[in-house]
Amino acid sequence: MNLVGSEWLKLWTTRTTWVMLGVALLGEGLFAGLYVGLAPLSEIGDIDQVATGTGLLLVMMLVLGVLIATTEFRHGTASSTFLVSPKRYPAVLAKLGVALLVGLLAGLAYFLVNAGLALSLFSERGGELPPTGDLVEVYAGVIVSYAIICAFGLGVGAIVRNQVGSILAAIAFFFVLSPLPELLPGSIGDYFPAQAIGSLHGSSEGDGSLNQVAGGLVFAAWAAGLVALGTLLICRRDLSE
Amino acid sequence: MAELEVRRLTKRYGGTVAVDDLSFAVEAGKVTGFLGPNGAGKTTTMRALLGLLRPSSGEALVEGRPPVAMTDPLGTIGAALEATAFHPGRSGRNHLRTLAVAAGIPASRVEEVLEMVELTGAADRRVKGYSLGMRQRLALAAALLGEPRILILDEPANGLDPQGMRWLRDLLREQAAGGRAVLVSSHLLSEVSQTADELVMIRDGKLVAQTSLAEFTAGGGAAQLRVRAADLAGLAAGLGETAATVSRDGEALLVGGLGAEEIGELALRRGIAIHELAPQRQSLEERFIELMGDEEATA
Numbered sequence: 001m002n003l004v005g006s007e008w009l010k011l012w013t014t015r016t017t018w019v020m021l022g023v024a025l026l027g028e029g030l031f032a033g034l035y036v037g038l039a040p041l042s043e044i045g046d047i048d049q050v051a052t053g054t055g056l057l058l059v060m061m062l063v064l065g066v067l068i069a070t071t072e073f074r075h076g077t078a079s080s081t082f083l084v085s086p087k088r089y090p091a092v093l094a095k096l097g098v099a100l101l102v103g104l105l106a107g108l109a110y111f112l113v114n115a116g117l118a119l120s121l122f123s124e125r126g127g128e129l130p131p132t133g134d135l136v137e138v139y140a141g142v143i144v145s146y147a148i149i150c151a152f153g154l155g156v157g158a159i160v161r162n163q164v165g166s167i168l169a170a171i172a173f174f175f176v177l178s179p180l181p182e183l184l185p186g187s188i189g190d191y192f193p194a195q196a197i198g199s200l201h202g203s204s205e206g207d208g209s210l211n212q213v214a215g216g217l218v219f220a221a222w223a224a225g226l227v228a229l230g231t232l233l234i235c236r237r238d239l240s241e
Numbered sequence: 242m243a244e245l246e247v248r249r250l251t252k253r254y255g256g257t258v259a260v261d262d263l264s265f266a267v268e269a270g271k272v273t274g275f276l277g278p279n280g281a282g283k284t285t286t287m288r289a290l291l292g293l294l295r296p297s298s299g300e301a302l303v304e305g306r307p308p309v310a311m312t313d314p315l316g317t318i319g320a321a322l323e324a325t326a327f328h329p330g331r332s333g334r335n336h337l338r339t340l341a342v343a344a345g346i347p348a349s350r351v352e353e354v355l356e357m358v359e360l361t362g363a364a365d366r367r368v369k370g371y372s373l374g375m376r377q378r379l380a381l382a383a384a385l386l387g388e389p390r391i392l393i394l395d396e397p398a399n400g401l402d403p404q405g406m407r408w409l410r411d412l413l414r415e416q417a418a419g420g421r422a423v424l425v426s427s428h429l430l431s432e433v434s435q436t437a438d439e440l441v442m443i444r445d446g447k448l449v450a451q452t453s454l455a456e457f458t459a460g461g462g463a464a465q466l467r468v469r470a471a472d473l474a475g476l477a478a479g480l481g482e483t484a485a486t487v488s489r490d491g492e493a494l495l496v497g498g499l500g501a502e503e504i505g506e507l508a509l510r511r512g513i514a515i516h517e518l519a520p521q522r523q524s525l526e527e528r529f530i531e532l533m534g535d536e537e538a539t540a
Contacts, residue, residue, distance in 0.1 A: 002342060002343055002344065002345045003343050005342045005343070006339045006340070006342040006343035009335070009338060009339050009342055010328075010331075010339050013331050013332070013335040013338075013339070014328055014330040014331050015330055016330070071328065075326065075327060075328045075329065076322075076323055076325060076326030076327075077326055077327065077328055077336075079288075079291075079293055079320075079322055079323075079326060080326065080340060080383060081343070082292070082293060083291060083292075083293075083314055083315070083318070083320055084314055084315055084340060084343040084344050085314070085343065086292045086308055086309045086310075086311050086314050087309055091343075236295075238288075238293070238294045238295060239288065239293040239294065240254075240285075240288065240293075240294065
């Protein structure tokens with residue numbers, strides 16, 4: 001628990017986290033407000049689509065996850081961290097806890113911004129809101145997806161310790177490589193992160209064959225696999241600087 | 242039991258051998274100076290003792306056990322490795338707080354160590370703006386945080402001004418007097434010769450000497466005598482017939498392998514008046530350089 005507290009403190013005692021979250025939430029807010037406020041109602045169509053956001057916060061949470069792992073290697077503070085936790089894996093698990101926590105927190109903040117702006121503007125302009133149950137499902141999926149993608153980034157960061165390389169690897173894998181299997185025949189694409197997160201958002205029905213919970217589990221399994229491999233590597237590798 | 246011990250430690254990186262079959266021990270209550278030129282393997286050895294590196298062969302032990310087995314790491318061992326290993330955007334106080342929280346150390350201890358290293362005034366500034374000396378002191382504060390029984394400090398004097406060096410010496414003496422084991426590395430003998438009780442000298446990853454500072458100071462290698470005489474050439478010829486080693490040093494001879502008595506008697510037999518007959522001690526620096534065989538040691 002002490003280690004989680006320490007990682008939480010690390011996260012909020014540099015400006016990076018504040019700036020990233022601030023910028024992403026501002027961007028999401030602007031999109032929700034301007035698009036739903038100004039676009040013709042017929043074009044907005046399904047408000048579900050608006051609820052899943054622009055993807056900006058999703059990218060930020062992926063990158064933040066990478067940073068939670070790699071910043072310590074970049075600045076050499078990993079040595080201090082692993083002196084307090086010589087077996088290392090407890091410190092990595094603490095980072096995982098913090099990644100999930102900050103993902104949920106970002107998701108809740110996103111929910112307040114998006115629901116507050118998009119839903120109220122939409123209904124004010126006479127748009128017809130979907131049943132509350134549907135909205136709850138969509139937002140729950142979106143919030144959870146931020147937590148999982150942050151853990152996913154952490155896993156990539158633990159494997160590729162170079163910060164820039166790791167950010168590029170995470171983005172390339174998530175946004176370029178993982179959608180490719182969708183082109184293959186059959187449903188194999190559903191089991192890759194890009195499609196799985198679509199299922200988790202509950203907004204891509206018709207695209208994927210997985211339901212929301214299954215999509216979430218598939219995506220979580222990817223994140224867990226990466227974190228497990230990254231933890232193993234961190235426990236084995238030398239810290240020479 | 243030694244507080245720190247390396248036994249036949251070897252660390253290879255690909256084809257390079259950073260530490261080569263190195264063995265030595267560090268005792269409680271003493272400051273052990275860990276000396277060697279840059280690249281001799283000091284940092285690698287220290288990192289192995291901290292469990293940050295895995296030995297290729299041999300062992301690095303903390304209180305007789307591998308470092309990963311430590312149950313109270315910060316209370317056992319405090320380390321200051323690199324003065325640059327901080328997040329530049331985090332304040333000094335917050336850096337210490339992250340460590341304190343992780344180890345369950347109360348926040349009041351953070352203030353104590355900040356006070357000890359005289360950083361309280363700068364504690365809320367981001368490390369980015371710290372001088373090298375301030376970073377060294379922050380690293381020391383982190384090492385002292387858990388009131389450890391063992392301190393491992395890698396080149397802590399780098400970047401300190403003369404007052405800072407003096408302050409560091411006092412601190413290390415104080416820690417050793419309190420029963421702690423202190424291992425402090427340097428590539429400069431002068432930095433540790435006023436502080437260390439024991440010296441461990443390595444070069445190219447191998448042990449060159451482990452000795453107490455007292456022995457090292459008293460030793461002087463093969464003692465030589467400096468001799469001046471009325472007839473230096475005649476005396477040199479006479480000495481040449483003995484087993485002595487003789488070399489010319491300006492207006493004097495440096496003689497090894499013979500005592501002052503023998504030289505005096507030889508001169509008397511030859512009727513040569515002795516003007517000076519004095520033991521010649523190599524300076525510590527000269528001996529250190531000789532051992533290290535490296536220009537860098539003189540830097």
